[in-house]
């Protein structure tokens with residue numbers, strides 16, 4: 173579903189007249205064992221409405237209690253984002269009605285967030301861009317609506333809705349950037365790199381599994397344009413719940429072209445939420461949303477203020493992972509990567525995957541080769557991120573191990589990747605099931621070499637005359653006959669032996 177007739181100004185052309193301005197809101201689900209304000213479990217994928225209680229359902233008289241582990245995660249996250257940590261802050265009620273929110277308000281933070289005024293640096297094409305963080309605040313997730321039945325189409329195209337409140341009350345941190353202005357042509361890539369880096373940071377902190385494909389990390393992309401040279405912000409649109417790095421990049425690009433077309437035609441941008449469509453990279457209108465939307469925020473009367481002891485905050489500072497830029501420098505020197513190797517790896521969002529693949533036994537170069545080659549191509553074809561592919565770093569290392577042991581070659585490895593990605597099991601199982609092992613047995617190879625010599629007497633004669641380069645044609649014949657499964661090195665040796 174997408175707005176088919178939307179006219180776009182080509183990206184490069186839009187940038188000759190407008191400066192894009194972005195703002196990113198990232199929701200991260202914390203991996204605490206229990207919910208934000210009650211003891212319900214947070215496990216993903218349970219039977220609907222089995223992880224609920226009077227507190228997360230907002231039943232009258234139920235009293236919430238703050239999850240201390242969630243506060244700890246929020247503080248560590250704030251510190252990692254170079255934020256100030258509030259010495260005293262409160263929760264607030266954000267009042268609105270929506271069926272997936274049983275309490276009729278979301279417990280969030282408003283003007284007193286736990287963390288504020290931070291920044292992180294992201295690298296794109298060898299340049300560093302500093303992204304200012306306005307705040308990171310604690311809140312709770314909503315439940316989920318499932319729209320089913322299609323005969324009346326009254327509700328989002330469906331008959332009726334089912335509600336699952338298992339997710340209601342799971343701790344969330346919302347990270348909000350200040351407006352971001354970078355050279356227009358870099359804007360989509362900077363947005364993607366930022367979200368990517370937030371993910372890496374969450375994983376390194378161990379506070380969330382930050383899986384965009386599973387919704388444990390979600391990005392809202394705000395975008396506006398202003399005429400070049402103007403210092404007045406334009407009206408923004410807010411593309412909601414974008415769920416991959418690649419989609420973040422595409423959403424920015426698409427909205428730039430769409431805004432430019434409207435502004436060029438003398439129109440004005442409607443401040444609204446938008447939905448992103450993976451299939452064709454477009455967005456479509458959601459609901460109008462003005463800055464004056466009145467959520468009637470007020471301090472939550474049922475929760476005590478959060479006043480983290482400064483000594484505890486300093487203690488938590490000591491638990492932070494190595495800052496990303498320093499880590500990249502260290503890894504680059506450990507791996508012996510060139511600047512370009514490193515830039516490509518980071519740019520592809522493959523840094524942690526490469527780290528894990530090396531930890532599982534592969535060399536840095538081979539880990540990089542597969543993630544940035546074969547697997548990046550596959551991710552691109554599937555329109556997803558490397559992290560979402562159905563293969564683990566350990567499996568990539570196993571495939572490289574099979575190559576190193578000369579049981580398969582690079583070409584056969586591609587078929588092993590295909591099998592693993594298709595869910596046929598571990599590399600070893602795929603090799604056996606698909607019969608992909610390289611033949612290095614002299615008997616079978618010798619017979620094929622004999623046939624190759626008989627097939628191409630000219631080449632054979634050249635080799636007898638000492639022109640070993642002519643062996644290529646015979647090796648090609650053998651490889652073709654054995655469907656790529658011959659040990660090419662051994663075939664060459666046999667050819668030379670037989671013809672000298």
Ligand SMILES: Nc1ncnc2c1ncn2[C@@H]1O[C@H](COP(=O)(O)OP(=O)(O)OP(=O)(O)O)[C@@H](O)[C@H]1O
Nearest residue numbers: 193194195196348349350351394395396405406408
């Ligand atoms: N004119 C603009 N153009 C682009 N981005 C903007 C503009 N004005 C604000 N932003 C960005 O939009 C984001 C607004 O997020 P914020 O959470 O503060 O409010 P919201 O989107 O109105 O509320 P909600 O959390 O309910 O979605 C910020 O990242 C901000 O920098």
Ligand SMILES: [Mg+2]
Nearest residue numbers: 197346348392
């Ligand atoms: Mg927000």
Ligand SMILES: [Mg+2]
Nearest residue numbers: 197392394410
């Ligand atoms: Mg928003």
